[in-house]
Amino acid sequence: MGCAPPRDDGLRPVKRQRIEPDGAHDGDDALSARSVPRRSLAQPPTHHRHRHLPHDVIRHLVHVAVIRTHYNAQVIRTLSSICSTWRFVTLEARQIWATIIFSYNRIGDDADGPRHFLTTVRDVQEWLERSGTCSKNVSLDCHRMPWEKLQALFLLLRQHAQYIRSFSTHHLPVSGMDPRALLVDNLLNFARLSSINMREHIGLGILDQDSRNIVLDRAPQVKSIAFDTVLDVERLEHGVRQRLDGLSLPSGDLYDVMWLLHFFGLPSLKSLAIGALHVTDDAEYTVCPVKSRTTSDADWTHGWDIDRTNGGLRYFEADSYEARVEDQRALTPFEAKELRKLYLGVRHTIYNAASDTGWAPLFRLLVAPNLEELALRDIEIDPFMIWNLSPVQNMIMTYRPPLRRLYLEGFSFDGIDLLEFLGCLPLLERLVILATRVSSAELCDLLATPQHDRDGARWLCPRLTELCIVHHPDYASHGQQVSRTAIEELARVRLAEHSLSSMLEIRLDRATLFQEGRAFYWVEDPAYADVRLSLFTDALQPTAWWQVCTGAESLL
Numbered sequence: 001m002g003c004a005p006p007r008d009d010g011l012r013p014v015k016r017q018r019i020e021p022d023g024a025h026d027g028d029d030a031l032s033a034r035s036v037p038r039r040s041l042a043q044p045p046t047h048h049r050h051r052h053l054p055h056d057v058i059r060h061l062v063h064v065a066v067i068r069t070h071y072n073a074q075v076i077r078t079l080s081s082i083c084s085t086w087r088f089v090t091l092e093a094r095q096i097w098a099t100i101i102f103s104y105n106r107i108g109d110d111a112d113g114p115r116h117f118l119t120t121v122r123d124v125q126e127w128l129e130r131s132g133t134c135s136k137n138v139s140l141d142c143h144r145m146p147w148e149k150l151q152a153l154f155l156l157l158r159q160h161a162q163y164i165r166s167f168s169t170h171h172l173p174v175s176g177m178d179p180r181a182l183l184v185d186n187l188l189n190f191a192r193l194s195s196i197n198m199r200e201h202i203g204l205g206i207l208d209q210d211s212r213n214i215v216l217d218r219a220p221q222v223k224s225i226a227f228d229t230v231l232d233v234e235r236l237e238h239g240v241r242q243r244l245d246g247l248s249l250p251s252g253d254l255y256d257v258m259w260l261l262h263f264f265g266l267p268s269l270k271s272l273a274i275g276a277l278h279v280t281d282d283a284e285y286t287v288c289p290v291k292s293r294t295t296s297d298a299d300w301t302h303g304w305d306i307d308r309t310n311g312g313l314r315y316f317e318a319d320s321y322e323a324r325v326e327d328q329r330a331l332t333p334f335e336a337k338e339l340r341k342l343y344l345g346v347r348h349t350i351y352n353a354a355s356d357t358g359w360a361p362l363f364r365l366l367v368a369p370n371l372e373e374l375a376l377r378d379i380e381i382d383p384f385m386i387w388n389l390s391p392v393q394n395m396i397m398t399y400r401p402p403l404r405r406l407y408l409e410g411f412s413f414d415g416i417d418l419l420e421f422l423g424c425l426p427l428l429e430r431l432v433i434l435a436t437r438v439s440s441a442e443l444c445d446l447l448a449t450p451q452h453d454r455d456g457a458r459w460l461c462p463r464l465t466e467l468c469i470v471h472h473p474d475y476a477s478h479g480q481q482v483s484r485t486a487i488e489e490l491a492r493v494r495l496a497e498h499s500l501s502s503m504l505e506i507r508l509d510r511a512t513l514f515q516e517g518r519a520f521y522w523v524e525d526p527a528y529a530d531v532r533l534s535l536f537t538d539a540l541q542p543t544a545w546w547q548v549c550t551g552a553e554s555l556l
Helices: 028-035 055-068 073-079 084-092 121-130 147-159 179-186 209-217 230-234 238-243 254-263 361-365 390-399 418-423 440-448 484-496
Strands: 017-019 099-103 136-141 164-170 195-197 224-226 246-253 271-280 315-324 341-346 373-378 405-409 430-434 451-453 456-458 466-470 505-508 511-516 519-524
Touching (some): 055 073, 055 084, 099 121, 254 361, 390 418, 484 505, 484 511
Parallel strands (some): 195 224, 246 271, 271 315, 341 373, 373 405, 466 505
Antiparallel strands (some): 511 519
16 A cells, blocks of 8 residues: 655556445454554545645655656756745755766757757756765766867866766767776776776777776776676686676676676676576577586686686676577576575567477576565567466475565466465565466455465465556456455455554555555556556666666666
């Protein structure tokens, strides 16, 4: 159920439809008693004709609007120009000014129209000053920028060097200068700089590995880096690999990634983001040799003297994933004991189109017994080609990971015993199901009814506090879809049961459930009225509680 302060799941409309409970229900007294301490969290705001929005509400609205528009400069300017109150709150929210996206002579921007990016040195100065001492993320596109203006820009950045956290640049005019000197003189003395993009397309002119090592050696505070391939990481100096805690790659083979983690000493690596991940048994597509169960480590690494220390990877993200494996038995699993979060987008290919378990190699290769958060998204969402969740069920049944958050978009529970599946998730706190083929009515019935076995009665998912169900017209018949009445009954039952955690957030399709005393209210979310809800977002922060942030650039 919703909370009185606006949340990141969208703005509330002024009008609401009130739904009164149908008669008396057992447990109303207990429900009322339990709801009193939370009434300040559950009650929708009261309407007053001339009421002014408090500053904290305006601040929240500004924050959500800026995130949803990816820190659009024109949006920030507009919000700060509504009135004196909005201007005061917008200027006071220094964090929204701390993301600086500069593009000189941005193609497609009308000189007299809205400016979505910062386009002048003066714009950058305005953002730097208004963000104060907040840690700043700077991204520059200096295509065709005159050298004099570029010098002025870097001089300005040096004045705020102690507050710059991450830096990325594109199309830097480096003709007639030493790019290494440019970076060392202008960037690497930034005291808070912890992330840097070193991919070829950014145009820094530093493509050879020796130059990269020199630059990184001069910036010991940099611990998160974006590279082009796994080989770029392998060629790093030992000291740089030792301190690396974040790595971003545009694409890669899963087995190459395992090879990197297992043999090349990344003891501090905590986060790994890959744009397009694939698995293949074809040597043409891999950097490392495909290791069989009988291949020795010495043969697999060509006898190289390598560091076998293994990093404690806690976060692994692949925005898209596809399997090209025909003989999956040739691949050796990798155990990531410290892995806590796994975000994965699954893509259909000719290799796995004929099989519901064609994407299963990942869960056989990447063993994560301590996984706490799992997000899976079918990228294409084809009603005629939908993945079955059997590989996930097998992983959960085998390793019993302490899953606390489970996000699913575009999958199928066909052939899966929901009772058995939910029974393996005793620690689950958040369940998000978008466009997934599942009987949501059966799901709600199981969650609203204690299950009896030889050990007595037990509740499924006793810690569940957040539930989001979004139906898809092609995936479920009318009989499988849950009604608002059933959702209200689920909330009422779990509120009245003292041994269960209270349901704090419930979303059904495009509406959120609110409670006031014994009554429930459904509030439609206009922000997603005409768009398909998507589990993954490439925003710097999630704009809704039921979303997760992805994208290979999210670490920078």
